[in-house]
Amino acid sequence: MSLPRHALPEPDVLAGLPPVREIPADEVAARITGGPRLVVLDDDPTGTQTVADVPVLTAWTVDDLRWALRQDSSAFFVLTNTRSLSPADAAERNRQVVRALHEASAAEGVPYVIASRGDSTLRGHFPLETDVLAEELTAVGAGAPDGVVVVPAYIEAGRLTVGSMHWMRTAEGLLPVGESEFARDATFGYRASALPDWVEEKTAGRVTAGEVLRITLDDLRTSGPAHVAALLGTLRDGATAVVDAVCDDDLRVLALALAEAEDKGAKLLYRVGPSFVRARAGQSGRPPLTSAQLRPLRGDAPHGLIVVGSHVSLTTRQLDRLRERQSGHGNLAEYELDVAQLLDDARRDNHIREIAAAAATALETSEAVIRTTRAVVTGADADTSLAISRSVSAALVEAVRLVNAARRPAFVIAKGGITSSDTATHGLEIRRAWARGTLLPGIVSLWQPADGPAAGIPYIVFAGNVGDDDALADALDLLRSAA
Known part of the structure; x- marks a missing residue:
């Protein structure tokens, strides 16, 4: 095999790692x-794909947060969608959530x-x-964090950290993430794969690699929780720790x-990937939802809508495989939102209306795909590229809103992080929902909207960078089996 x-x-x-220290989820x-309560500020909606029966908010008023704090769940998500925002807007959104959360926490008496x-x-x-x-927690009186604990692992997707080096599983082997297409992201690119070096790179040297506390698999597996707790207890003044998994x-x-x-008094802030949430919430991995479980969730329309905004190569391959599998069946209609027209x-407006009208009509006889032009259009710099992405995503959202107003789909699949966030909050106007589980093992989350125009329409959050080439087609087959 060529690598x-x-x-x-x-x-x-x-090879050569210490044996796993088995800890049942029930013990956690x-x-x-x-x-x-674990409150997960999710920078796009795909963080819910490792958990089940957990509340999700797309708004962060005090009332919304109090509703979530009252639910019988050890964790809940607040969809901030900050990965799609400018730095200034992302900062302000985080501040808003902390202020409202602190007020809601005091009102409900839930830390x-x-x-x-x-x-x-x-x-x-x-x-x-x-x-x-950290700044806002200090400002509201919650106390300055002693440390920031960085845990990016996503087990099902093959994002693993060994010896403080972060890897991603590919068909050719484990690849250091700094060598992946994701590291070349126009807005969030980086070079380092070793997490301490990555922290130094992203902080522009404010935190050096040598200052980062490394919690290794030897610490976790050989020495155990008490030892790791003692290490975490050494963090001071917002120091950074990185954790293997x-x-x-x-x-x-x-x-x-x-x-x-x-x-013992440590105040910690977490920066994490999806798998951390499941472990910290005391949940174990659950099998994907079955046809029988999906049937009462599925909308009553004959067919569903698939919205594709992600441009990573995996998404394009998944879309190609979906077409191949449907070839000859005549039950997949596809419509392109052309970026040049958007x-x-x-x-722009006429183009969006035409695509939405065609897709709504198609739902009577087939699943409908609305996708953006597959060629990535970037700007002269990171801010311009992000602005283009936002404009395209807004067009997808408007198309979904128009489709849902004309013909409510049996389900909606949104492919891509920004796409799935904007589709949820603006296209379907979901404010409160429950993440009920996944369509594939550990990936592809299904939300059950609790209110709004999407109530009764299962919403499937499908990240751009997860699954194999068949994943999109497999997810659609499972949804169809519940008809």
Whole structure:
């Protein structure tokens, strides 16, 4: 097998590791009972894909946050969608959430701890978000965090951290994330794959690699929770720790250690990938939803809508495979929102209306795909590129809103982080929902909207960078089986 320049066979990377310290999820659940509520500020909606039966908010008024704090759940998500925002707007949104959350917490008498959920391939506003959260927590009187704990692992998707090096699973082997296409992101690009070096790079040297506390698999597996809690207890003045993880048990050891450290007075802020949330919330991995479980959730229209905004190569391959599988069946209609027309003010509105009208009509006889032009259009700099992405995403959202007003789909699949966030909040006007589980193991979350025009329409959050080439087609097959 030919490997990319820095890819290694997975067994080679994992060779010689200490044996797993097995920790049942029930042990974590019992340990965190009565403790602070885990509030996950999710920079796009895909962080929910590792949990089940957890509340999700797309708004952060005090009333919304009080509703979430009253639910019988050890954690809940607040969809901030900050990965799609400018740095200034992302900072302000984080400040708004902390102020409202602190007021809601006082009103309900429920303490909280915050996890800033970023991408497992290290994209997002770091260290901006944790810096702002620390400042705002201090300002509202919650206390300055002693440390920021960075845990980007996403087990199901093969985003693993070993020896403080962060890897991603590919068909050719484990690849250091700094060598991946995600590291070349026009807005959030980076070069380092070792997390301490990445922290130094992203903080522009404010935090050096040598200052970062490294919590390794030896610490987690050999020494155990009490030892890791003692390490966490050494953090002061917002210092950074990075944590290895290869499996859920590693993260559950960490969860026990965090609970112990916090009981002893440590104030910690988390910057994490999706798998941390499941472990810290005391949940175990659950199998995907079945046809029988999906049937009462599915809308009563004959067919569903698929919205594709992600431009990563995996999404394009998944879309190609979906077409191949449907070839000859005649039950997939596809419509393209042309980026050139979307960026032309004179043509934009008519183009969106035409696409939406065609897709709504198609739902009577087939699933409908609305996608953007597959070629990525970027600007002269990161801010311009982000503005183009926002404009295109807004067009997708408007198309979804128009489709839903004309013909409510049986379900909606949104492919891509920004796409799925904007579709939820603006296209379907979801304010409160429950993440009910996944369509594929550990990926592709299904939300049940609790209110608004999308009530009764299952909403499927499908990240651009997860699954194999067949994942989109497999997800659609499962939804169709519930008809």
